[in-house]
Amino acid sequence: MSETPSVDAEKTPVQSLRDFVYIGKDEYLDIEVAIKEDGRVVVFHSHPFRNDLSWMEFDLGTNRLDFVLDDGDIRNAGLPLNQSVAKHMQNSHQILMVLLNPETGEAKEGNYVPLILHKK
Helix, strand or coil, X not given: CCCCCECCXXXXXXXXXXXXXXXXXXXXXXXXXXXXXXXXXXEEEXXXXXXXXXXXXXXXXXXXXXEEECCCCEEECCCCCCHHHHHHHCCCCEXXXXXXXXXCCCEEEEEEEEEEEECC
């Protein structure tokens, strides 16, 4: 899976999120954004990240969710988020990242990362 990077005049080129995780050539990267009953945002992912995640950015105008790495690289989540998710994003300051076992679907570990909101 290879995506052509898009370029925002003020940001680093955005590349595929697959490039950011430990994953086999024939494996699928599963990412799911969920809202807990209390309104907190959770991102479930099936494979560990290669580098530390510094923060996440969400654009309220486009409903685009980006992952920002320690080295400044930006990766788009690659999935559309609907308005009901966006509503909860605008009230969040952090996202719970949960790594799942890709074979069993059970949670292996989790941590919070800051969320930065953009409104164009």
